[in-house]
Amino acid sequence: MKPAAFTYHCPSSLEEAVKLLDEYGSEGKIIAGGQSFIPILNMRMSEPECLIDINQIKELEGIRVEDGVLKIGALTAQRDLEQHDIVKNNIPLLAEAIPFIGHVQTRNRGTVGGSVAHADPSAELPLCFLALDAEIVIHSIDGTRKTSINDFFITYLTTELMPEDILTEIHVSLTQPNGYAFEEFSRRHGDFALVAAACLLSVDEAGVIESARLVLGGVDAVPLLAEEAMDYLIGKSLTEETLERAVELAIVEADPDADLHASREYRMHLTKVMTRRALLKAYNRGLRKEGEHVKSLSTR
Numbered sequence: 227m228k229p230a231a232f233t234y235h236c237p238s239s240l241e242e243a244v245k246l247l248d249e250y251g252s253e254g255k256i257i258a259g260g261q262s263f264i265p266i267l268n269m270r271m272s273e274p275e276c277l278i279d280i281n282q283i284k285e286l287e288g289i290r291v292e293d294g295v296l297k298i299g300a301l302t303a304q305r306d307l308e309q310h311d312i313v314k315n316n317i318p319l320l321a322e323a324i325p326f327i328g329h330v331q332t333r334n335r336g337t338v339g340g341s342v343a344h345a346d347p348s349a350e351l352p353l354c355f356l357a358l359d360a361e362i363v364i365h366s367i368d369g370t371r372k373t374s375i376n377d378f379f380i381t382y383l384t385t386e387l388m389p390e391d392i393l394t395e396i397h398v399s400l401t402q403p404n405g406y407a408f409e410e411f412s413r414r415h416g417d418f419a420l421v422a423a424a425c426l427l428s429v430d431e432a433g434v435i436e437s438a439r440l441v442l443g444g445v446d447a448v449p450l451l452a453e454e455a456m457d458y459l460i461g462k463s464l465t466e467e468t469l470e471r472a473v474e475l476a477i478v479e480a481d482p483d484a485d486l487h488a489s490r491e492y493r494m495h496l497t498k499v500m501t502r503r504a505l506l507k508a509y510n511r512g513l514r515k516e517g518e519h520v521k522s523l524s525t526r
């Protein structure tokens with residue numbers, strides 16, 4: 227299938243891009259890597275009057291560190307983020323999760339900003355950035371604003387981005403908890419997750435959890451921050467009992483739909499398994515960083 231006819235602009239600066247977005251309003255659509263949007267255009271699920279290709283805007287490229295914060299340009303290829311030394315060394319949650327996104331070929335074209343703006347509730351990057359409590363930087367003709375990722379995802383494929391907005395950067399603190407884990411189940415490698423879980427835990431020398439972030443993907447219209455489970459875990463050590471209770475609290479908030487790939491019941495089962503594995507792995511990793519003497523819980 228072919229997309230409906232559109233006019234095409236390829237601005238070379240952010241200033242030019244926001245002027246075009248302002249001019250076209252809801253009739254103008256940004257295209258970045260095109261890995262999600264080209265199929266949508268081809269299937270005519272979207273028929274914008276104008277495509278604004280942001281690939282020539284240098285200001286949107288690159289990864290840098292400033293004041294202990296990793297600043298990721300929206301146009302950064304997912305593959306470049308995956309291979310970046312700072313990500314490998316400082317933000318291992320991302321390094322663990324990114325290889326699950328599609329295939330090397332799609333990660334070479336697909337951008338970090340495109341994945342977050344697209345906001346598929348099964349996508350790995352939105353899930354991880356929510357676990358990482360990232361900050362989103364947005365530009366429009368009215369200037370720049372920052373928003374917490376906690377408020378960014380509204381519903382399926384919908385974020386707080388307005389038609390005249392462009393996502394320019396994602397900020398992540400380089401100071402990260404000692405325990406992390408990403409777990410995903412999909413039918414084939416490279417498919418979107420049926421269910422995924424991202425977890426970050428700070429574990430002290432005595433094995434007590436000082437901070438917790440737990441996010442589930444594929445279980446609702448947005449990536450789900452399991453707040454009750456997170457609150458419950460603070461001040462506790464992970465035992466079989468506290469682990470089971472945290473999993474129970476997390477899955478209460480899950481509300482997955484059935485589709486061609488899996489029934490609701492199967493997704494609920496996977497939610498339980500992925501959550502348990504992620505919590506356990508994050509906790510055991512946190513303990514190991516604090517000292518080998520503490521006995522780890524076993525995985526199952």
Ligand SMILES: Cc1cc2nc3c(=O)[nH]c(=O)nc-3n(C[C@H](O)[C@H](O)[C@H](O)COP(=O)(O)OP(=O)(O)OC[C@H]3O[C@@H](n4cnc5c(N)ncnc54)[C@H](O)[C@@H]3O)c2cc1C
Binds near residue numbers: 346
């Ligand atoms: C075979 C295949 C397998 C895939 N598997 C996975 C997977 O397992 N997990 C996964 O997460 N993804 C997967 N994807 C999707 C891929 O990760 C996309 O790259 C990503 O979802 C969108 O990034 P993009 O740069 O291609 O954005 P585009 O497709 O260009 O745009 C997507 C949407 O975001 C908007 N947009 C893009 N950039 C910006 C911006 N800077 N500011 C505001 N709006 C913007 C566009 O207007 C559009 O609505 C797969 C894709 C393919 C083709």
